[in-house]
Amino acid sequence: MSGERRRRVPRRIREQQIIDVAVQVFARRGYHPASVDEIAELAGISKPMVYLYLDSKEGLFLACLRREAERLVAAFQGAARDVRTPELRLWAGLSAFFAFVAEHRDSWVVLHRQASQLSEAITAEVAQARRAVMAEVAGLVRDGIGEALGPVPVADEEADFVAHALVGAADSLTDWMERHPGESPERVTRRLMNMVWVGMRNVLAGEIWTPPAGSGAPGPEPAGTPGAPAAPEHSVQE
Amino acid sequence: MSGERRRRVPRRIREQQIIDVAVQVFARRGYHPASVDEIAELAGISKPMVYLYLDSKEGLFLACLRREAERLVAAFQGAARDVRTPELRLWAGLSAFFAFVAEHRDSWVVLHRQASQLSEAITAEVAQARRAVMAEVAGLVRDGIGEALGPVPVADEEADFVAHALVGAADSLTDWMERHPGESPERVTRRLMNMVWVGMRNVLAGEIWTPPAGSGAPGPEPAGTPGAPAAPEHSVQE
DNA sequence: GAGTAAATTTACTGGTGAGTAAGATTACGA
DNA sequence: TCGTAATCTTACTCACCAGTAAATTTACTC
Numbered sequence: 001m002s003g004e005r006r007r008r009v010p011r012r013i014r015e016q017q018i019i020d021v022a023v024q025v026f027a028r029r030g031y032h033p034a035s036v037d038e039i040a041e042l043a044g045i046s047k048p049m050v051y052l053y054l055d056s057k058e059g060l061f062l063a064c065l066r067r068e069a070e071r072l073v074a075a076f077q078g079a080a081r082d083v084r085t086p087e088l089r090l091w092a093g094l095s096a097f098f099a100f101v102a103e104h105r106d107s108w109v110v111l112h113r114q115a116s117q118l119s120e121a122i123t124a125e126v127a128q129a130r131r132a133v134m135a136e137v138a139g140l141v142r143d144g145i146g147e148a149l150g151p152v153p154v155a156d157e158e159a160d161f162v163a164h165a166l167v168g169a170a171d172s173l174t175d176w177m178e179r180h181p182g183e184s185p186e187r188v189t190r191r192l193m194n195m196v197w198v199g200m201r202n203v204l205a206g207e208i209w210t211p212p213a214g215s216g217a218p219g220p221e222p223a224g225t226p227g228a229p230a231a232p233e234h235s236v237q238e
Numbered sequence: 239m240s241g242e243r244r245r246r247v248p249r250r251i252r253e254q255q256i257i258d259v260a261v262q263v264f265a266r267r268g269y270h271p272a273s274v275d276e277i278a279e280l281a282g283i284s285k286p287m288v289y290l291y292l293d294s295k296e297g298l299f300l301a302c303l304r305r306e307a308e309r310l311v312a313a314f315q316g317a318a319r320d321v322r323t324p325e326l327r328l329w330a331g332l333s334a335f336f337a338f339v340a341e342h343r344d345s346w347v348v349l350h351r352q353a354s355q356l357s358e359a360i361t362a363e364v365a366q367a368r369r370a371v372m373a374e375v376a377g378l379v380r381d382g383i384g385e386a387l388g389p390v391p392v393a394d395e396e397a398d399f400v401a402h403a404l405v406g407a408a409d410s411l412t413d414w415m416e417r418h419p420g421e422s423p424e425r426v427t428r429r430l431m432n433m434v435w436v437g438m439r440n441v442l443a444g445e446i447w448t449p450p451a452g453s454g455a456p457g458p459e460p461a462g463t464p465g466a467p468a469a470p471e472h473s474v475q476e
Numbered sequence: 477g478a479g480t481a482a483a484t485t486t487a488c489t490g491g492t493g494a495g496t497a498a499g500a501t502t503a504c505g506a
Numbered sequence: 507t508c509g510t511a512a513t514c515t516t517a518c519t520c521a522c523c524a525g526t527a528a529a530t531t532t533a534c535t536c
Contacts, residue, residue, distance in 0.1 A: 008483055008532055032270035035523060046485055051525065157418070161429055164414040165407035172406020176399060191399055195437035203433045246502060246513050273493060284515050289495065478536095485530070492523090500515070506508090 015053050015063075018043050023064050027106035031061060062125060068107040069129040075100045076136065086143035091193055093140060094170060098185035101174050108174065138163035141200060162200050169196070253291050253301075256281045261302050265344035269299060300363060306345040307367040313338045314374065324381035329431055331378060332408060336423035339412050350409065376401035379438060400438050407434070 009017070021043040025034045036057050040047040054060040079096030080089040101108045111129070142159040173188055247255070259281040263272045274295050278285040292298040317334030318327040339346045349367070380397040411426055 049484065057524065161414060162433065164410045165430060165433060168410020169403035169407040172402045172409065176402040191441055192403060195400065195403060195434055195441045198436050199433035203429055287514065
């Protein structure tokens, strides 16, 4: 066959190669079922190299986590930078998120789906990453709404609520995108923004929608609309 | 305590006891790190019993999955039944969901977080359960909007989009609830409904919100999509 | 071309956990 | 009372996999 001898490669590069493969394998199999042997083999290397460079399986996973999280956050912030209004920054951030996931599906799987049932350190890392994203989004929300709505005392709690809903929706829409390859990240973003933009303002300004009273529905009755009209009229001050 | 001899128990009951424990352990540790030995021990039973009744670790997990999914769907549908308008049904369904998660956190963890990186059969089961939930929600959305908006041609695709966003948001808000124990499921539901109700109509009626044109908007999409046939990239109708 | 540090390998250990064989014990009806 | 079917246990096997010891080879420097 080919006389292709396995060339030696400096540590930095090898590390990245290992992490590249590891992200794929972790995404494919999940943390525990993934074996270091397989990762080493796919990386065209022997197992002790992995341990020499990344310390342990957990260390390897942490490295994957950190690198991919950094990339995602960078994409998010990079898109939002240099954009004037907070509304547009939110748009840009979401758009970048969808584009990122569309292009680096493995990264997203590792970051999100796989990182639950792991040992302390990892769980902490993931939780921190998630908190960071939440904070970022919550900030955009707060700023965006603050500007659009004027000096309204926007409680952090409210912004946090909106951020959670937004991130969760975006995350879930990731699956939807997978089944609709024709959809561009921009289009998905537009739909999502359209879906929540007005509502965000409502929530942050205090709740407006209430479940129409009566009608064996759960909960107390604020008794706002007696006849339970199908669509509670919203203050859509666009 | 001491003199208490271990009574024999008929199969049906033992199975439920085993599943009870398994749900806890799977939720706590995750699928792979969970050991059948531990589950057996906590169930006050020896390992072969588990294999006799549930066939395998995978069978055990599947049993957990099926039971908890059934419970969740039952709660969801039970709440929506006997409610007149679709809008209220959606409200009732979401409310029931939040109440369920608040009360059976382990069930939700098993159903959602743990069920990703597993062998064929399990992945399929989970995917099916998720699809069922999505379909349910999408149906409510379509009906609710259809009634509120009159005879509008609501594409299934649009309803599916909204359903994904809704379910994802609800899922994520689960975490938010954990950090806000004072919040009742009803209140969370109200906020979420307030946030998306108007937007849903917008999305289903065709997109309204568009990123304001020009303004140095995010253009970080250099990679060629110039000839994209499916989605007109810059349909920024002002 | 030595000399040296970095890159890399072969060949192991030890522990853990899924799954099972073979049999012991209890309830329960005829 | 006795049989028998269901319930339950002890005591294994076997494979897989994280992690390591010790050496071996390559590249780079002087």
